[in-house]
Amino acid sequence: MDNLSLLKELTGTMGISGFEDKIRELLRRYVEEFGFASRTDRLGSLIARKEGSGPRVMVVAHMDEIGFVVRYVDDKGYIYLTKVGGVNPRTLPGARVVVWTDGGPLTGVVGEKPIHRMKEEELKKAPELDKLFVDLGLPPEQVKEKVKIGDPVGFKPDFTALGNGLVASKSLDDRLGCLTLLMVAEQVKDEELPVDLYLVFSAREEVGLEGARTAAFEVNPEVAIAVDVTHAGDHPALEEKEAPVKLGEGPVISRGAAPDNGVTNALIKAAEEAGVKYQLEAEGARTGTDIDAVRLVRAGVRVGLVSLPLRYMHTPSEVASLDDAENVAKLIVEFLRGYKL
DSSP, X not given: OOHHHHHHHHHTSOOBXXXXXXXXXXXXXXXXXXXXXXXXXXXXXXXXXXXXXXXXXXXXXXXXXXXXXXXXXXXXXXXXXXXXXXXXXXXXXXXEEEEEETTEEEEXXXXXXXXXXXXXXXXXXXXXXXXOEEEOSSOHHHHHHHOOTTOEEEEOOOOEEOSTTEEEETTHXXXXXXHHHHHHHHHHTTOOOSSEEEEEEESSGGGTSHHHHHHHHHHOOSEEXXXXXXXXXXXXXXXXXXXXXXXXXXXXXXXXXXXXXXXXXXXXXXXXXXXXXXXXXXXXXXXXXXXXXXXXXXXXXXXXXXXXXXXXXXXXXXXXXXXXXXXXXXHHHHHHHXXXX
């Protein structure tokens, strides 16, 4: 499996929260090639299983991404948006976007007032979403014919390989985690594991951790591990004490109040036995990831969190290390092979 090409394919596939059909079917194709049985739950999460006789262990990464839906089309054919998830309006002016219509994708540009015409007080503020618009370059009648209220809108894919094994793209949060789960599936496809393994690609994480909650209720795992992204602080916009995590320095294992201490210790042991360099991150009562929902399902689930360092989260050009993803996969596989809690 060519991980770089696969990550490009994953990030280039649309999957705004609530519109995960395309990315789900792509992921289904890969997990079934690795011998996993798969099904889709009512909220749209993909649940892939490698049946075993041991305890049920769920490894989850969310497949949805931030984006927008069409709110309004004016008489001149310009489109106004409502955000889906935590979009930063500062990243929008001039951005290329894709409107996913019933008749196919339409590429446009996010426009705003030129800087030359802005008043001084406007220059000091972040742009407001209701004053930004999408220009498709089409006549108004064609826009109104093709575009419907509620159509999903996402950043245009622009996957780029940077230096030193880094990549830049939209939706690395959390398609990089999805890639990690596919690497796990490939590595264990011919093994008998001491667990009943479920790989879950959750829907609707960016709008409230919804898919992981319902998938966990169906799977009813004893233990669940989430693979998500976390803020890397190895750039000038953050101080090290705000985000001490660095790209290329390995998986980030969370410790604190949110994850189960026994699971955390088992993940640390797995990293050490696999010879994987790792980083630690402190967590309070909530992490903002799927484990916050999963741990409260049914009678409770013991949870752990392994994160991938990410720069510039929730922008059209997130930056991450492919090496970190490969090492997270090694850690998870070692955890599964030596499972004992």
